[in-house]
Amino acid sequence: MTDKKRFLKAGALAGALLLNSTLPAHSQIDYQSWLENFRQKAAQSGISKKTLDGTLTGLTPNKRVLELDRRQPEFSLTFWKYLNNSISDKRIKRGRELLKKHAGLFKKVHEKYGVQPRFLVAFWGLETNFGDYTGVFPLIQSLTTLAHDERRREFFTKQLITALEVMDRGDIPYDVKASWAGAMGYCQFMPTTYKAYAVDGDGDNKRDMWNSLPDVFYSAANFLSQSGWQPGETWGREVKIPKNLNLDLTGLGTKKQIGDWAKLGILNIDGKALPKADIKASLILPSGYKGPAFLVYENFRTILDWNRSNFYAIAVGHLADRLVWKGPLQSPQRKETPLSRAQTLKIQARLNALGYDVGKPDGIAGSRTRKGIKAFQKKNNIPADGYPNAELLGLLK
Structure with missing residues (x-):
């Protein structure tokens, strides 16, 4: 799914408000003045006074949210540190147990959307440790803080107006808690994702991402399916690259058939030939040419629609593999000092x-x-x- 299509799905109301309320990048307007201006535009765009009074009254910016925005683990950790933090024996064991416990539900979701159960459990585990940590930050305070901040103002203004829309419709309560960045529920949907893709999986006319596992997994699979998930395909594989490989070929900007990568000397991580398959892949080096290498497929790109981090997408794919008893990565772990x-x-x-x-x-x-x-x-x-x-x-x- 293209970025253009995804933006259109977010709703005309969000787009209209953005045109009126997004401030120039150089603006230093203070939070309260910005909030009052935003409130006026939100009211003009159709958000009820009841919702605005219930959500935008008495707010102050959350400095902790800005601190966390500046040091996200995908940017502040080395690849191996990130992966080892994300995938532990305990998480793998629990994921396998949940995969078995909810097998009936996952089968129904798989039949409807084509998303393999192991990937849904991997998202669940990485996002909230299987529902243990869904967030403690008041959603609207976080979103107003980030929408006022200059770094990603346009993105978070769209998230904020969408959150107010779904609250105005009664889909989620005013005081809902989320991650510092506004991600909600067991699988951490952003407001625009919730609005566009959340599904009533249990038939109770609600889309409950906190208490209903059918809603959670039907919604997650619906999002992945509409974002381009390829049923029956995996995410990628760890590979060996020759020393003389042209590194211009690395990165998601280059796609080649697996057979063409094989002709360039790429091997499976165990030294065997790559499988013969009619699949296009890209070669990525998440920690540089001295680190591990991966051939990644279309489903890897779909995972990136969930979170735009190669580290994250590799972690999802690898955890999904471990849940079905595939082994750990084989590349040696180099000790690196992360950049501040x-x-x-x-x-x-x-x-x-x-x-x-x-x-x-x-x-x-x-x-x-x-x-x-x-x-x-x-x-x-x-x-x-x-x-x-x-x-x-x-x-x-």
Whole structure:
């Protein structure tokens, strides 16, 4: 599903409000003034006075939310640290037990949507540890804090107005708790995802993402199915790459048939030939050319629609594999020191100074920063994997 289609699904009301309420990036308008302006626009767009009074009264910004936004684990941890934090023997054991316990429900969901049960349990485990931690932050306070903040104002303004819409319809209570970023329920749906994809799986005319497992899993599978999930296919596989591989071929921007990757010397992680299958794949290096390598398929891209982090998508796929008794990753775990936000800021500032436009430095190594790193590496005859680390920082200095 394209970003354009997904935006249209979010609703015309959210789009209309964005045009009126999104402030210029340089604006330093204070929170209370911004909130009053937002409230007026929300009222003009059709949100009832009852809902606005019940949600936007007495609010103050939550500084903790902003702190957490600046140091998300996908950006602040190394690959192996992130993976080891996400996938433990305890989580695997519990996931297998739940997969068996709710087999009947998962079978029905699989038959309807084509999403394999092991992936649904993997999402459930990674998002909330199987429902143990659904969030303690008041939803509207978090969303107003992030919508007022400049970093991702447009995205969170859309989430905020959508949350008010579904509250106005009575779908969720005003005082609902969520993650710091506004993700809700057992599988942590954002408000726009809830509005577009949540399903009444148990037939009680509610879409309850906290107390009804049928609602949770029918909704999760509905989202994945409509986002392009390929029934019968897996997410990817760990592979070995030859030392002379052209690293320009790495990244999600390149797709090749598995047979074409095999011709370039790519092998399965056990040293055997890749399977013969009519599937296109991309080659990703989540911790640079010295770390593990993965061929990833279309379902990997669909997982990214849930969370735009390669670390996260690999963790979902690998946990799903472990739940059905596949083994751990085989690449050796290298010890790495994660970059601090200040160090990433230095990398971005230095790249900009050298003419590699990576945008305004924000301390988060996103796709634009990695593209700039890759260009710098190529120009200086360094393996161009686009990976930010302490060695790169030293070279830039």
